[in-house]
Amino acid sequence: MLFLVRMDVNIPHDLPEAQAADIKAREKAYAQALQHDGRWRHLWRVVGEYANYSVFDVASNDELHTLLSGLPLFPYMKIHVTPLAQHPSAIA
Numbered sequence: 022m023l024f025l026v027r028m029d030v031n032i033p034h035d036l037p038e039a040q041a042a043d044i045k046a047r048e049k050a051y052a053q054a055l056q057h058d059g060r061w062r063h064l065w066r067v068v069g070e071y072a073n074y075s076v077f078d079v080a081s082n083d084e085l086h087t088l089l090s091g092l093p094l095f096p097y098m099k100i101h102v103t104p105l106a107q108h109p110s111a112i113a
């Protein structure tokens with residue numbers, strides 16, 4: 022099952038810099054592990070925003086929820102999920 026996910030990051034300004042850097046490093050490792058195993062298919066920065074559009078390929082809504090809620094930045098993100106279906110005119 023494919024899902025388009027938008028993540029808007031909002032790290033509080035009063036979070037200590039070292040703590041923010043640690044969370045971002047763990048987020049990167051988590052995201053790259055999921056890209057390597059094929060479940061995080063795309064990760065794109067939204068131009069001019071601290072936000073991304075991602076495409077996930079997972080078995081169920083519950084799996085996606087588990088992955089997203091495990092993101093180290095999860096407490097600091099607004100996440101919007103759009104389930105995707107085949108388009109009849111798509112050639113791939």
Ligand SMILES: O=C(O)CC1=CCC(=O)O1
Pocket residue numbers: 028030048049050052071072073094
């Ligand atoms: O920077 C972001 O958009 C949040 C994020 C998701 C995966 C990652 O490494 O950073």
